[in-house]
Amino acid sequence: MPPPSALDIRTSSVVRLIKEESSYHKELASAKKSLEKMLAGEEPDEYELRQQRKVVEETKAMIPEVRTRLQTALEALKFQLELQKSPESEPAQCKEKAQKAIDDAQKLLGEALE
Helix, strand or coil, X not given: CCCCCHHHHHHHHHHHHHHHHHHHHHHHHHHHXXXXXXXXXXXXXXXXXXXXHHHHHHHHHHHHHHHHHXXXXXXXXXXXXXXXXXXXXXXXXXXXXXXXXXXXXXHHHHHHHC
């Protein structure tokens, strides 16, 4: 089996970062829900509240970081795809997968701007 091409590597990177951002959004929703439960309870423990608030803030802080890395990886993938314009350079399947990753990333980044 041949080693993965640069296009495959860049595509995998973008796909991974899309999943990572989605994971942080899910984690943030879960942490907020947990914090709300704690606040709704009778006499919540201040230490636990501080810790949960810290989790929420740290998770929020990671989303822009992942988004920045995704933008960088997206630009690298677009550049790599441009380099692979000749039909025989990469299999069509790899190019289609790369284009789908580009479309998904642009959709995700576009939603973030709204």
